[in-house]
Amino acid sequence: MxxxxxxxxxxxxxxxxxxxxxxxxxxxxxxxxxxxxxxxxxxxxxxxxxxxxxxxxxxxxxxxxxxxxxxxxxxxxxxxxxxxxxxxxxxxxxxxxxxxxxxxxxxxxxxxxxxxxxxxxxxxxxxxxxxxxxxxxxxxxxxxxxxxxxxLGPHEDIGRLPWWLGRLHRGGPTLAPGPYDLPLQxxxxxxxxxxxxxxxxxxxxxxxxxVSEPGHTTMGELLEVAGQVTGGHADLRWTAPETILAAGIEPWIQLPCWLPPGPLHTFLHDGDVRRAFAAGLRCRPVHETVTDTWAWLQSLPGGAPQRADRPVVGLDPKIEADVLGL
Incomplete structure (x- = not known):
């Protein structure tokens, strides 16, 4: 074509x-x-x-x-x-x-x-x-x-998966937003x-x-795979949504990809995709997306690109440490 x-x-x-x-x-x-x-x-x-x-x-x-x-x-x-x-x-x-x-x-x-x-x-x-x-x-x-x-995927310029990959590669006790089996689309x-x-x-x-079918992966699978791919340095500390929200942490922005269970999570991660799949949409396993994104990130001399019209995502290490009681 x-x-x-x-x-x-x-x-x-x-x-x-x-x-x-x-x-x-x-x-x-x-x-x-x-x-x-x-x-x-x-x-x-x-x-x-x-x-x-x-x-x-x-x-x-x-x-x-x-x-x-x-x-x-x-x-x-x-x-x-x-x-x-x-x-x-x-x-x-x-x-x-x-x-x-x-x-x-x-x-x-x-x-x-x-x-x-x-x-x-x-x-x-x-x-x-x-x-x-x-x-x-x-x-x-x-x-x-x-x-x-x-x-998600290689060349992401919003910073969501790149931030998680960088955080898990850094390792140590890591705030993992629960629940573990929270479905992602x-x-x-x-x-x-x-x-x-x-x-x-x-x-x-x-x-x-x-988008993928609802539950194509979960927050737990995404972070576990990302931890393995980046070297296994992170100690995932699964934390209840109530604890995260009480600390004033902003879902989606400070903890990319994550929304607490509730109506907004359902709205964004439980869409009907039958029409797209009937028309030919196919979605690769999360392990492939994570692995290829990490390989791309490692090839960059200056870090991941960041779109100027989108907020910078990620959690301040001090806030993370405070929530984990470190």
Missing amino acids: RILVLGGSGFVGRAVAELGVARGDDVTVFNRGLRSPVAGVRVLAGDRTATGGLGALRDGTWDTVVDTWSAGAEVVGAAAELLKGRAGHFSYVSSRSVYHYDENAAAVPRLNEDAPLVAGDEPGYAGDKLRGERAAEAFGGPLLLARAGLI YVDARDLAAFLLDAAAAGTTGPFNV
Whole structure:
């Protein structure tokens, strides 16, 4: 296929570009050129947020376009409109955050693609992603909306799995947020990339929850595997959610990937993914994701990259020691 990746040098876009090249596809990436490109791609430079910044895309045709943009929707619409009639398929990497979450609900159902969405004027990330979905409709052709959840794997620039790997490699008594069997639902960026390209080739359209099945792994398995892969230096001290919250530790940010049991955990880690799996989604074992991410981290001279538009994650060692009574 002739593939155009809007992005293509960071995390998910990079996984798409790498897979396309590995499969023998003709891959073009469009970005600002701030990171080293994937070997074998054609690079078109431009800043899509600047006036006239899409100029490099005014010519050319492609079989499919993949857009990973996660901020204001205007640039998604501008690119989709510009590429209208010049590409056969358009995929927008959205988020399961577009679903409405009622923090006061007594129970959270397992949400499928027909679940209620946030309001169109919702502020922040969820609203940006929903508006991005709607802006992508300007493409006027076959459109796939990949509603991903937690994304892990090599080249992660959010810092979640990289932080855990670094912490476990450092070793010693380590705060492990319980319960041990807390189920996690996520997707490896490479499995997301495979779904996107396979779906494009098949002409698949519509919204899909693109994450693993609920309970694909658990917090216990994730940290035990990560500890083994990084050398077995850590002494995992499983700690009750009540103790963690009482210490003022912020879930998800200070303890990446973790949310205490409750409605928000159910919302983010218990989504209905039957439609995506019926359309071909497959998710590799957690051991492979962890091992490959650690190998990538060890190859970096300056540590893991960090997106400027996302908060730095991780727990201060002093806070950790205080909670563990050290």
